[in-house]
Amino acid sequence: MxxxxxxxxxxxxxxxxxxxxxxxxxxxxxxxxxxxxxxxxxxxxxxxxxxxxxxxxxxxxxxxxxxxxxxxxxxxxxxxxxxxxxxxxxxxxxxxxxxxxxxxxxxxxxxxxxxxxxxxxxxxxxxxxxxxxxxxxxxxxxxxxxxxxxxxxxxxxxxxxxxxxxxxxxxxxxxxxxxxxxxxAILFLTAYFLKRFTGSVDVLVEASNLLEKGDLDYRIKADLKYEFKHLSDSFNSMCDALKLQRDELQSARTLYQALFESAGEGVFILDLAEEREGMIISANAAAAAMHGYQPEELPGMNITDFSCDDECFERLQCALAGHWLEYIVERKKKNGDHFLAEVNVGLLDLTEKKYALVVSRDITQKKKEEAELQRANQMVLVGEMAAGLAHEIKNPLAGIKVTLEVLADELDLNDEDQDLFVRVINETNRVEKLLKGLLNYARPPQLHYEKFDLNKLLDNSIQNVSITGKNSSAEGIEFVRDFAVHLPQLEADTAQLQQVILNILLNAIEAMPEGGKVYVSTCTRDEQSVEIAIKDSGKGIPEGLLATIFQPFVTTKSKGSGLGLAISKRIIEEHGGTIEVDVPSSAGTRFTIILPCKRHRREVLS
Incomplete structure (x- = not known):
């Protein structure tokens, strides 16, 4: 041109x-x-x-x-x-x-x-x-x-x-x-060149306007001449490069958004500007759920709205100085509940602006699990000590029991002394039984799995308890069965499972000395598990004991050892199931047992 x-x-x-x-x-x-x-x-x-x-x-x-x-x-x-x-x-x-x-x-x-x-x-x-x-x-x-x-x-x-x-x-x-x-002539010549020039410029201006609007798919197809052809080729190449960069940026943004939104930990991006310090710019769904909010409610709020301490801004200033902080702090939810959170705060430097990246984890369950693990370790230690102590006491106790029985038979004692010997022997039997239960709890036996019909096992257990009830003072007990039809067969240790059922049924009978009803039902929870529910119409369990009823040595009976339910819980957990207890509004006590239909994975791996 x-x-x-x-x-x-x-x-x-x-x-x-x-x-x-x-x-x-x-x-x-x-x-x-x-x-x-x-x-x-x-x-x-x-x-x-x-x-x-x-x-x-x-x-x-x-x-x-x-x-x-x-x-x-x-x-x-x-x-x-x-x-x-x-x-x-x-x-x-x-x-x-x-x-x-x-x-x-x-x-x-x-x-x-x-x-x-x-x-x-x-x-x-x-x-x-x-x-x-x-x-x-x-x-x-x-x-x-x-x-x-x-x-x-x-x-x-x-x-x-x-x-x-x-x-x-x-x-x-x-x-x-x-x-x-x-x-x-000058006018015509000028008009000719202007037409050639402005026509090409109009094509380039239109292309620039479309590019400004974000249409990166547009290409100049007009057959321009001279330098304008080089410009159009450069423009098309620029559009190709911009589209490639946009696609790469969009892919990176999509990946970032997916990582940001799917992160299991709460992530906040906070403004560090002086007049907006601590204001939430963006937050993922996990952060909103952790604090009881909807994701769209968080932008515009301040991080101090969740904090329960006065060191929030000091920590943000440390992050602005380039330090990466990690600490545990108490946070509060929208409904006012408090929870412990493990927080990591660092600087997010975007050149023009500086933000704080805050990653929060709710460690309430973690602390609870740590406490339970510590308590379990303590129980294991206590169990091992108790097992060793019970083993050491068992043999001398057997000698004492035999000696007392021989003396009670050979000595010529009056009735009062004879009753005293009988009482001592009974207490010795009680101590022996306690030691035996303690050993069973501390060292549960190896499970022997076999397939069986759960409804049939429950029916046999009820019959055995009915016979026991007739021979005791607890008469007038009525058992109500509600068994599911076509219940899948279970794969479990029938002896251990029957011990659990008998223990719960006997406790129900003892809770109704003047008679009552025991309701036993089964149902299918899903394709992988079944549910057993046993409810009595007795006086129930005091509310203060519900949380500790499965712990060793906790009992409501005057002569109970407090190991029966603890051993039952251990057996059910060894099978990979759960056992729970609650007091319905209609009085009485209800035990709910959920068992997997197939052998527990932990047992298979062993």
Whole structure:
């Protein structure tokens, strides 16, 4: 495009130079013509002036008033100088005949002046009259020669004037043409280049506007020329690069958003500007759920709305200084509940602005599990110590029991002493039974899995307990069965599981000394587990003991060891199930047992 513009300007310059040169030449030629015309007119005027001087002298001679004086015009008019002036004119183009006539006029003038001067020396008389007549006659001839010359020259003047007028008119028309056509040509040439230029620029401007609106799929398809083609190619390449970068940025943003939103830990991005310090810019769903809010509620809030201490801003200032902090703090939820959170705070430097990245974890369950683990470890230690102690006590206790029984049989004791021996032996049996339960709790036996019908096992257990109930003082117990049909077979240790069921049923009977009902039901929880529910109509368990009922040595019976439910819970957990207890609003106690249908994975791995 630059080359074409330069070529156009060069052509215009050449045209102007040629036109200007021609105008200068034409004006110079017209000026020369005018100069020639002026010279010729001056020559002719001088000749006419000479003719006028001759005519004055002739009139003086006609008056015969004495010797006349010569007219000054005759003396001043130099015909030789006029001829020299005409000859010096370039291209005056005087004919040879005209020049010859000038020479003749010059001779006639000389003769005429000589005769006229002689006439002035004579006195009036005959000689004077004859000479005056000759001078007058000669003057008439001289006047006729001058008149002939002027007529001959006048015949050439119209053609010369017309030629001069044509030249001047031609120059005038050329100037008018150049004045009118020149700007029009410049206008058309400018319009041509502007059309080529603005059309290409409009295409590029439209493409830039679409690019500004985010349309990175747009490409310039117009066939532009010259530098604009390079610009369009560069624009298309830029769009390709921007689209690739946008796609990469979008992929990175999508990945970041997915990581940000799917993170299991609460993530906050906080503003560190002085007037907005601690304000939440963004937060993920885990952070909102952790504090009891909806995700859209958090932006605009301040982190101090969740904090229960006064060191929040100090920690943010430490993060702004570049330190990475890790601490445990108490946080509060929307409903006012408090929980422990493990918090990590660091600087998120985005060059123009600085933010704080806060990662929070709810460690309430973790602390609870740590406490339970510590308690379990303590229980294991206590169990091992109790097992060892029970083993050491068991043998001496057996010797004491046998000795007491032998003494009670061999000694002759009165009734009071005999009752005392019987009481001691019973207490010894009770201690032995306690030691046996303690050993069973501390060292649970290995499970032996087999497939069986749960409903049948429960029915057998109920029958066994019914027989036991008839032989005791607890009569009037009614068992209500509600077994699910098509219950899947279980894979478990039937002996251990029956021990659990018997223990719960016997506790239910003991809770109803005056009789009552025991409800036993089964159902399918899902494809992988079944549920057993046992409820009695007894007096129930005090609310303060519900949380500790499965702990060792916790019991509501005066003579109970407190190990039965603890051993039952251990057996159910060994099977991979759960056991829970609650007190329904209709009174009584309800135990709910959930067991997996198949062998527990931990047992399989062992």
């Amino acid at each position: 630059k080359r074409q513009v330069l070529q156009g300007l060069v052509i215009m310059l050449i045209c102007f130079l040629i036109g200007g040169s021609y105008i200068i030449y034409a004006i110079g030629e017209a000026t020369n013509q005018l100069e020639r015309a002026v010279i010729l007119h001056q020559a002719h005027d001088s000749i006419r002036t000479l003719q006028m001087g001759i005519e004055k002298n002739q009139r003086k001679l006609m008056l015969k008033t004495g010797p006349p004086k010569s007219d000054p015009v005759l003396l001043q008019t130099d015909i030789a100088a006029i001829k020299k002036m005409i000859m010096s004119c370039f291209h005056c183009e005087y004919s040879k005949e005209a020049l010859r006539q000038l020479d003749l006029l010059s001779e006639l003038k000389s003769d005429y002046l000589n005769r006229f001067n002689q006439l002035q020396t004579l006195s009036p008389g005959d000689e004077y009259q004859e000479l005056a007549a000759a001078v007058f006659k000669e003057g008439a001839g001289f006047s006729l020669a001058v008149d002939s010359f002027l007529k001959s020259a006048s015949q050439e003047f119209p053609s010369r004037s017309r030629a001069l007028y044509r030249d001047i008119t031609r120059v005038k028309h050329l100037i008018i043409f150049l004045v009118i056509v020149g700007p029009i």
